[in-house]
Amino acid sequence: MKRKLLGIIDATTYHEDLKDLLTHRSLAALPFAGRYRIIDFILSSMVNSGIRSVAIFPKIQYRSLMDHLGSGKNWDLNRKRDGLFFFPSAIVDSEYNRIGSFDLFAANMDYFYRSTQEYAIISNCFTILNIDFGSVFKWHLQSGCDITEIHDQRGSSLEIYLIKTSLLIKLLETRNQTGYTCVQDVVNDPHHGYSICQYVYDGYAVMIDSIKTYYSSNMNLLQPEMWKQLFLRERPIFTKVKDEPPTKYLKGSKVTNAMIANGCLISGIVNRSIIARGVKIGKGSVIKNCIIMQKCQIEDNCYLDSMILDKDVKIEAGTKIIGTPGSPYVIRKGTKQGALMKS
Structure with missing residues (x-):
């Protein structure tokens, strides 16, 4: 064949x-x-x-x-x-x-x-x-x-x-x-x-x-x-290989029911979320029901729920954004998001 x-x-x-x-x-x-x-x-x-x-x-x-x-x-x-x-x-x-x-x-x-x-x-x-x-x-x-x-x-x-x-x-x-x-x-x-x-x-x-x-x-x-x-053992899904260090989980971090790729630095709480390569999540931040793409930076004491963050997004300290599973809040690539917000 x-x-x-x-x-x-x-x-x-x-x-x-x-x-x-x-x-x-x-x-x-x-x-x-x-x-x-x-x-x-x-x-x-x-x-x-x-x-x-x-x-x-x-x-x-x-x-x-x-x-x-x-x-x-x-x-x-x-x-x-x-x-x-x-x-x-x-x-x-x-x-x-x-x-x-x-x-x-x-x-x-x-x-x-x-x-x-x-x-x-x-x-x-x-x-x-x-x-x-x-x-x-x-x-x-x-x-x-x-x-x-x-x-x-x-x-x-x-x-x-x-x-x-x-x-x-x-x-x-x-x-x-x-x-x-x-x-x-x-x-x-x-x-x-x-x-x-x-x-x-x-x-x-x-x-x-x-x-x-x-x-x-x-x-x-x-x-x-x-x-x-x-994802089947006999038929693997191939992708571009990147040489990156393992993700580092700092003291005080907590992760439940999540997929986290290599090269991340996790200091906060991650629950039911998908985190791509090289993402940084600050101390005291809570990430729930989110899709976080590559190299995003989430500073300290943020609260994100039901969101999609495209690559290179920066969330400033203290930011709060809440979407819904039926209508997740989307932030475009390279955007800097700050201040307290509610959707």
């Missing part, structure tokens, strides 16, 4: 409801679960399934994404043959409202013409899951389908498709005649003449399309039964 599947990740999606977290990055590069980025999950699923050629199609704000992925070394994709490919959109004003824009792909036809893989997996960048595409591929072959669309247990499309590479090329070449703009157009057209099948994935899967789903899906991972569904 290693020589049969091509990985294609559409990283052009922008969800308006997530705009406060996407001012400096693409959706694919949004931090998740303390030490990962959203794209790590679909990319790791591809690599664990034996896929050795992956093309990523970003649109805007992709510097952070390229910095995270680099040469693909952490996913074993820094190869002389195949490996990791980036194809940024040359048409920045064009709108790609659905996954797998044929115009976007057609602008890089040479990549598809030169690919030796017989089949392709086309996926969005914002679905959190850990799927074995080998099982999907075997099911696809046995079913005799032209296109397989992967659904979750509730029957909703995960916007991930398996298609023969030659058929994909045909659809790209004839898009002006057929009017199809993406794979989803083909799937939804009752007169397409192709065999469309639905593969039901029965594992953990969530699509990050709003602040609410981002917050709840992160917080759900604090439940061991949810964590175990996503």
